[in-house]
Amino acid sequence: MADASKSPQADDRGPVTTLATPIHLDYSFTPGIAQSRNLRGLAEGKFIGQRCSVCGKVYVPSRGSCPTDGVPCTEDIVLPNTGTITTFCVVNVPFAGQSIEIPYTCAQVLLDGANISFMGLIQEVLADEVHMGQRVEAVWVEPEDLTPSMASVKYFRPTGEQDAEYETYKDYL
Amino acid sequence: MSDGEVLHADHVLDYPYSRSVGPVIGAFLTGLRDGKILGATGAGGSVIVPPTEYDPITGDDVGELVEVGPGGVVETWSWVSEPLRNHPLDHPFAFALIRLDGAGTSMLHVVDAGAPEALSTGARVVPRWKSETERVGHVLDIEAFVPETGAA
Amino acid sequence: MSPAASRRPVAIASFAQSQNVRRDQERNEVEGLMPVIAEVFANIGITKNDIDFICSGSTDYLIGGPFSFVAALDAVGVWPPRSESHVEMDGAFALYEAWVRLQEGDIDAALVYSFGRSSLGDLNEILALQLDPYYLAPLWPDPVSVAALQARALIDSGRATESDLAGVAARNRKSALSNPKAQVAYDRSVDELLSEEYAVAPLRKHALPPITDGAAAIVLAAGDKAQQWTDHPAWITGIDHRIETHALGARDLTRSPSTTKAAEMAGVGDGPVDVAELHAPYAHQELILAEAMGLGDGVSINPSGGALAANPLMSAGLIRIGEAAARISSGSAHRAVAHATSGPCLQQNLVCVLEGE
Amino acid sequence: MSERCAVIGVGQTKHKAKRDDISIAGLVREAAKRALEDAQLTWSDIDAVVVGKAPDMFEGAMMPELYLAPALGAVGKPMFRVHTAGSVGGSTTLVAAHLITAGIHKRVLAVAYEKQSDSDAMWALSVPQPFAAPLLAGAGGYFAPHIRAYMRRSGAPDHIGCMVAVKDRLNAVKNPYAHLHLPDIDLKTVQDSVMLWDPLHYLEACPSSDGAAAIILSAEDGVTDGAFPPAWVHGMAMRSEPTMFAGRDQVNPQAGQDCAADVFAQAGITNPRAEIDMAEVYVPFSWYEPMWLENLGFAEQGDGWKLTESGATALDGDIPWNASGGVLSSNPIGASGMLRFLEAAMQVRGQAGEHQVDGARRALGQAYGGGSQFFAMWVVSSDKP
Numbered sequence A: 001m002a003d004a005s006k007s008p009q010a011d012d013r014g015p016v017t018t019l020a021t022p023i024h025l026d027y028s029f030t031p032g033i034a035q036s037r038n039l040r041g042l043a044e045g046k047f048i049g050q051r052c053s054v055c056g057k058v059y060v061p062s063r064g065s066c067p068t069d070g071v072p073c074t075e076d077i078v079l080p081n082t083g084t085i086t087t088f089c090v091v092n093v094p095f096a097g098q099s100i101e102i103p104y105t106c107a108q109v110l111l112d113g114a115n116i117s118f119m120g121l122i123q124e125v126l127a128d129e130v131h132m133g134q135r136v137e138a139v140w141v142e143p144e145d146l147t148p149s150m151a152s153v154k155y156f157r158p159t160g161e162q163d164a165e166y167e168t169y170k171d172y173l
Numbered sequence B: 001m002s003d004g005e006v007l008h009a010d011h012v013l014d015y016p017y018s019r020s021v022g023p024v025i026g027a028f029l030t031g032l033r034d035g036k037i038l039g040a041t042g043a044g045g046s047v048i049v050p051p052t053e054y055d056p057i058t059g060d061d062v063g064e065l066v067e068v069g070p071g072g073v074v075e076t077w078s079w080v081s082e083p084l085r086n087h088p089l090d091h092p093f094a095f096a097l098i099r100l101d102g103a104g105t106s107m108l109h110v111v112d113a114g115a116p117e118a119l120s121t122g123a124r125v126v127p128r129w130k131s132e133t134e135r136v137g138h139v140l141d142i143e144a145f146v147p148e149t150g151a152a
Numbered sequence C: 001m002s003p004a005a006s007r008r009p010v011a012i013a014s015f016a017q018s019q020n021v022r023r024d025q026e027r028n029e030v031e032g033l034m035p036v037i038a039e040v041f042a043n044i045g046i047t048k049n050d051i052d053f054i055c056s057g058s059t060d061y062l063i064g065g066p067f068s069f070v071a072a073l074d075a076v077g078v079w080p081p082r083s084e085s086h087v088e089m090d091g092a093f094a095l096y097e098a099w100v101r102l103q104e105g106d107i108d109a110a111l112v113y114s115f116g117r118s119s120l121g122d123l124n125e126i127l128a129l130q131l132d133p134y135y136l137a138p139l140w141p142d143p144v145s146v147a148a149l150q151a152r153a154l155i156d157s158g159r160a161t162e163s164d165l166a167g168v169a170a171r172n173r174k175s176a177l178s179n180p181k182a183q184v185a186y187d188r189s190v191d192e193l194l195s196e197e198y199a200v201a202p203l204r205k206h207a208l209p210p211i212t213d214g215a216a217a218i219v220l221a222a223g224d225k226a227q228q229w230t231d232h233p234a235w236i237t238g239i240d241h242r243i244e245t246h247a248l249g250a251r252d253l254t255r256s257p258s259t260t261k262a263a264e265m266a267g268v269g270d271g272p273v274d275v276a277e278l279h280a281p282y283a284h285q286e287l288i289l290a291e292a293m294g295l296g297d298g299v300s301i302n303p304s305g306g307a308l309a310a311n312p313l314m315s316a317g318l319i320r321i322g323e324a325a326a327r328i329s330s331g332s333a334h335r336a337v338a339h340a341t342s343g344p345c346l347q348q349n350l351v352c353v354l355e356g357e
Numbered sequence D: 001m002s003e004r005c006a007v008i009g010v011g012q013t014k015h016k017a018k019r020d021d022i023s024i025a026g027l028v029r030e031a032a033k034r035a036l037e038d039a040q041l042t043w044s045d046i047d048a049v050v051v052g053k054a055p056d057m058f059e060g061a062m063m064p065e066l067y068l069a070p071a072l073g074a075v076g077k078p079m080f081r082v083h084t085a086g087s088v089g090g091s092t093t094l095v096a097a098h099l100i101t102a103g104i105h106k107r108v109l110a111v112a113y114e115k116q117s118d119s120d121a122m123w124a125l126s127v128p129q130p131f132a133a134p135l136l137a138g139a140g141g142y143f144a145p146h147i148r149a150y151m152r153r154s155g156a157p158d159h160i161g162c163m164v165a166v167k168d169r170l171n172a173v174k175n176p177y178a179h180l181h182l183p184d185i186d187l188k189t190v191q192d193s194v195m196l197w198d199p200l201h202y203l204e205a206c207p208s209s210d211g212a213a214a215i216i217l218s219a220e221d222g223v224t225d226g227a228f229p230p231a232w233v234h235g236m237a238m239r240s241e242p243t244m245f246a247g248r249d250q251v252n253p254q255a256g257q258d259c260a261a262d263v264f265a266q267a268g269i270t271n272p273r274a275e276i277d278m279a280e281v282y283v284p285f286s287w288y289e290p291m292w293l294e295n296l297g298f299a300e301q302g303d304g305w306k307l308t309e310s311g312a313t314a315l316d317g318d319i320p321w322n323a324s325g326g327v328l329s330s331n332p333i334g335a336s337g338m339l340r341f342l343e344a345a346m347q348v349r350g351q352a353g354e355h356q357v358d359g360a361r362r363a364l365g366q367a368y369g370g371g372s373q374f375f376a377m378w379v380v381s382s383d384k385p
Helices: A034-044 A166-173 B022-033 C031-040 C068-075 C091-102 C123-130 C143-156 C163-176 C190-192 C223-229 C259-264 C281-294 C318-331 D024-039 D088-101 D121-125 D140-154 D159-173 D186-193 D254-265 D288-295 D304-310 D332-348
Strands: A018-029 A047-051 A075-079 A082-091 A104-111 A116-123 A134-138 A153-158 B009-018 B037-041 B065-070 B073-080 B094-098 B106-112 B124-129 B143-146 C010-017 C053-057 C085-089 C108-118 C198-201 C212-221 C235-241 C275-277 C335-342 C348-357 D004-013 D048-051 D079-082 D107-114 D196-199 D210-219 D232-241 D279-280 D362-369 D374-381
Touching: A018 C123, A034 A047, A075 C212, A082 D140, A104 A166, A104 C223, A104 D140, A116 A134, B009 C335, B022 B037, B022 B065, B022 D024, B022 D048, B037 D079, B073 B106, B073 C143, B073 D186, B094 B143, B094 C143, B106 C335, B124 C348, C010 C031, C010 C223, C010 C318, C031 C068, C031 C108, C031 C143, C053 C068, C053 C091, C068 D107, C085 C091, C085 D232, C091 C235, C091 C335, C091 C348, C091 D079, C108 C318, C123 C143, C143 C198, C143 C281, C163 C190, C163 C281, C198 D332, C212 C223, C212 C318, C212 D140, C235 C259, C235 C318, C259 C281, C259 C348, C275 C318, C281 C335, C281 D024, C318 C335, C318 C348, D004 D024, D004 D088, D004 D332, D024 D107, D024 D210, D024 D304, D048 D332, D079 D088, D088 D107, D088 D210, D088 D232, D088 D332, D088 D374, D107 D332, D140 D196, D159 D288, D186 D362, D196 D279, D210 D332, D232 D332, D254 D362, D279 D332, D288 D304, D332 D362, D332 D374
Parallel strands: A116 A153, B106 B143, C053 C085, C053 C108, C275 C335, D048 D079, D048 D107, D279 D362
Antiparallel strands: A018 B009, A047 A075, A082 A104, A082 A134, A082 D196, A104 A116, A134 A153, B037 B065, B073 B094, B073 B124, B073 C198, B094 B106, B124 B143, C010 C212, C010 C235, C108 C212, C235 C348, C335 C348, D004 D210, D004 D232, D107 D210, D232 D374, D362 D374
């Protein structure tokens, strides 16, 4: 065994303090049966929701089950392009993966006939004019650009309709 | 996008993790960069290689670092005839637990022995270092261990 | 005296598992779990409303995304809110947490489930990430190569031969012929198996587990509730788990002292064992485990075919408990041992003793 | 049937954006060894170890409790790993405590940690998956709309969130382990800081920290004569609800209300504001203080912000919240929940030093996670139950 006097002397690069361990893993991914139906709808420029056979609520998308009843949502429902902003925030922070120039508005949009809201980008309106209860509609990308992804929805924009009453969406906050 | 009802896609999980290593692992990696192998004195004076901040059995803090090896004995090994894409060597090799001279524990590394017939439990091996300029403070600063008779 | 003697009686009241398959192409985690959970309730005619506590086991690295257990909870429908927990471990450990929770007497029933599709990524790379991130993972040791280190050490010790490994594989796969959920089942001779090429020497292909997609669920019930829900409860008379050091080079890989300790704490030796379901993904590990628990020749080991017949990661341990319980419930065994493992070379081990009335 | 359970030792690291001086094992050992020292115990006095952390992708180490077993003196013992999203530090503590109350073990070490600087928290929390909606808003963007919903519902004025941010950061100055030390912060500094996710300013959001926490739990016959008296556990509860479902109230989640009702019932508390001396509550964004004041029953619906505004939750108020500086001042995600439980215990043990609440005898620790869907809570007291 070597003696302690042979302990390492830091060379001119200094002692090692970090270790790079890149990790790259490849997976195959499937969103599953129910969500695939929703995604295929997006590729055709329409919102497909799914109704729970127990509680009757409409999910868009269904992730495979009704989350409160634990059963598959088997009945597909085509939902309209229009909905209501339930709540929103203005994004002013840059972060990895961001594709839009800041600042911009993100809102929870409750499509007419759906029982769950989802997050959408709001455009064609000044950020400080976006408000809760505002009526909006989806603007889709050009037909040749449609894909099975929410990226097919370019953004939502105000319809100019009268605001929805707070009572009609307060249970979706 | 597939033709069937259910969609499939490739998914990649990729990140360039950068780990701070602390004093003990740092000293070991610095040692490798300098071409030497260090162990830590654990409970009862046994030398732990590679060294951790703690004794691998009792969890107690380790004592001073001492140099071990560079040669050692293969305690057990597995023969990889078809290396996978991330494996350290691109031709058939062995993963082996190697007890370095002076160490109380054995260390996992690879042995570049050519063929399984050239390796056996109890065989003596020595490190084949990367060149000094290629060494960065990484377990693969030792490119592989090789049978002692085959060492230059 | 068994340390388990003073425990509240808790039984496995129901068990369900998915078909074990090489690849479940269609369903996501929720869709794979829903029928299993529906079945585990239907077996005994209960609903989610009869459940007081829920615990699941899974790992994010199988799907390659964080929080996979969050979405999976949608398969249960936890509304109104429930007392619920999750372990990043095999479902057998989730069962342990639920068993502990049932000891206090304030609640009577728990749902335990686990899930994961091993087919989505490359297990050879994923499982390398279970190893020391500074010294081991950067070498990307695949799980087969790591297990082969242990196999050679066992063979070198003179306590097993390559033929013994083939014998384990032949018996498990033959038993699997009578397990309708099994993925790999066949009737082949030891000689035939020994003619296979090495996968990673000294392990041949037959000594390796298959890659399996699957899910499993168990309902635990305490005391009267177990009696009320099933005529054939499988009572947990002892359960314990222990871990060893992670440093492979500081262990005797041919022994499993953590299994021995867990078995002792669970009271394995307190009576005759009819059946043992051992979570031994690699053939040689069954030999190490049986020796560590002191299981004699009279014990029927892995009548289900074990992890060599189907190895859905994160569920394979829980399934051992379910399979052992099924033997008790069917009356084919009076006293059974189930085992689950985690980590490289049997680093962590859980032992559960089950008895009939 | 339940055994009594006490906290007999606590330890935490200095929390920092980047603990670049230490390995993962070194980080957890720093906290665990401090807890052992506090309890005047050694590794061999511990019967089992429970580890909690948030997603393994933060550090790129799968099921790292396997690697950490020897670092935490767990060889030959039961070792357990919990993961319940952001509430994990709290649920880890509860899983460990149940090993005591169920009579399984005498002394259990619970450890939680995150070493986020090995990767990037934003990335690890939202690894992009195929077919997923484009990443629109980032972490705060998930919560900011719910904050706006709270403001609409309660009529709270805009400055309440900024008040919480100032209060918690000034408390943190008194806590040597806190990540952020901002002694000069005031309302104006917060209001002038960048509006990240309107209505949320930069200084109203939590930092990203490296850190670890450790708690030693003991049965009555394992209580040691440490420097501080034990903190006795009087109640513990967990509740979960689905992430998204029709009609879900994300401002005042049912799971949080149910969890609080359960834990207070166990502790015999009917009026938490009057009967609890202080609370450590998971507030990663300032507005979650008034929201949780209502959710936990410290204020009537719509009145939480009035408590904050009145100064009741300040260190010298009648119900101090987050005397340690809270998640707004230190956020090693996997450990953040345990820190709430740990700080509550420190207060009733009288060991909180400069941020000690005078005469604290009964305290609440709360953690939540996911999309406000997982809750874990405990009530600890200097009195034996």
